Amino acid sequence: MRGFARRERERGDMNPPSNLLDEALGLGHGGAIAALPAGRVVLVEDCVETSGAFVLHHLLKRALSAGEGGGDVLFLALAQPFSHYDRVLRKLGCSLSVQRNNNKLHFFDMLKLEFPGLTGGNDIESGFVGLYSKIQRAIEARRSKEYSRGCITIMIDDLSLLEIAACGSIDCVLDFLYYCISLTAELDCSLVILNHEDIYSSEEAPRFLSHLEYLADIVIKTEPLSTGLSADVHGQLTIFNKGTSSRHGHSMNKIHNFHFKVKENGVEYFYPGSQY
Template identity: 30%
Template sequence: MFVELNNLLNTTPDRAEQGKLTLLCDAKTDGSFLVHHFLSFYLKANCKVCFVALFQSFSHYNIVGQKLGVNLTVARERGQLVFLEGLKSAVDVFFQTQEEPHPLQFLREANAGNLKPLFEFVREALKPVDGGEARWTYPVLLVDDLSVLLSLGVGAVAVLDFIHYCRATVCWELKGNMVILVHDSGDVEDEENNILLNGVSHQSHLILRAEGLATGFCRDVHGQLRILWRRPSQPTAQRDQSLTYQYKIQDKSVSFFAKGMSPAVL
């Protein structure tokens, strides 16, 4: 059975409901293709998107987006996409002259735990405007990659507080969705990253965990994706459901198949 990523996620329960937090877990593999998919999916769905990009440049996401059928430049010009380019902004922070706080203001502070300016940026980007409610279907916050904040000196508790406030605003108040990528340190003992991963996992409604193959590199199978969705309203026995697929990343799409069903085997 071969399916595309769009069709795969369309089969997940409660996909159409708003107010959901999706966790993309990158475990010793490159799970960025999931970020690109969700970005293109929400732009095509006419959602208002705030993209906090801490890992790659705007040009990188735009090039991949064009392969997936979306133009980030056009989306940004028409007001559909609000893009925070972390790599560029990190430099601008040290040379800014305006008095207003920068979203990455914590880079200049001795205490790197203040993410309030970043939250204010997200809230301002997605707040409803006059006539805007009818223009976009619902707001979406994407963060790539949340683990970068840890490497910049922000504590896990501060990052979890940031996610909590974003979830309260985007998911509960605005009835939108959140999609965030977090790296899994795996066998490496990283207490802060484990706290962050466990904390976000506990709040997530859908978890997509991209993993490498236990057998090592394969030309026709690039990894496997474990999908776990939670439905708190359901009885305990039916609350958590999971699926596991193997995948191959192609130029303009990703193909998924059951274990043992790759072209190399067939």
């Protein structure tokens, strides 16, 4: 017991203090790094001007180094090759190659993913079924190991590319997501999705986005500053945290809003006007 406490303290010393983003996600308590609570669905929305990829990198690092020996991550990469994530995460102090060799990170390289044929709906559907069963198998393999009790996080970067791979059949993508979400509920995983908000801002396809926002427990939006580009403030984050019950018992449905500046080795979060 004492050994555990010491380990906790050491880890607390090693890790940087929790930041505004972690607090808003409800991760920042006690100094020790915690992964996202199981069963959570997090949706990151960004736009052309301000990429939200850094939130994903942060959550990826967080998930891999959380808890006892870290959790597992299944990363569905459609946007970038492995080398990109490896370099970015290395600067954040987390080696993806090592994590992959240790079987902590299951990297699905789907940069070139195309569902066979692309002619009828059936091919796309069966493609998604295949993808889902791969994920399911990977998770069950991890759950069966006795030593791994950490949280499993599924990450999708990014959903709009999955839509393109599915040739725009939104129903297939939504079905796939429903399956993934039911998986998170059954097997104690959490799901992190990156998507682009501005694609759906026109009147044509708002249904998909509102579906996603309904499914998500936490929505993180990255936007540029309304006053234009700045070298000191890269944009603002808005976080809608739906009904987390805090440790005091009352549920909080809170909106957090703050600015950020992305650096190579981390991101600075601060309230508007509190920097410099």
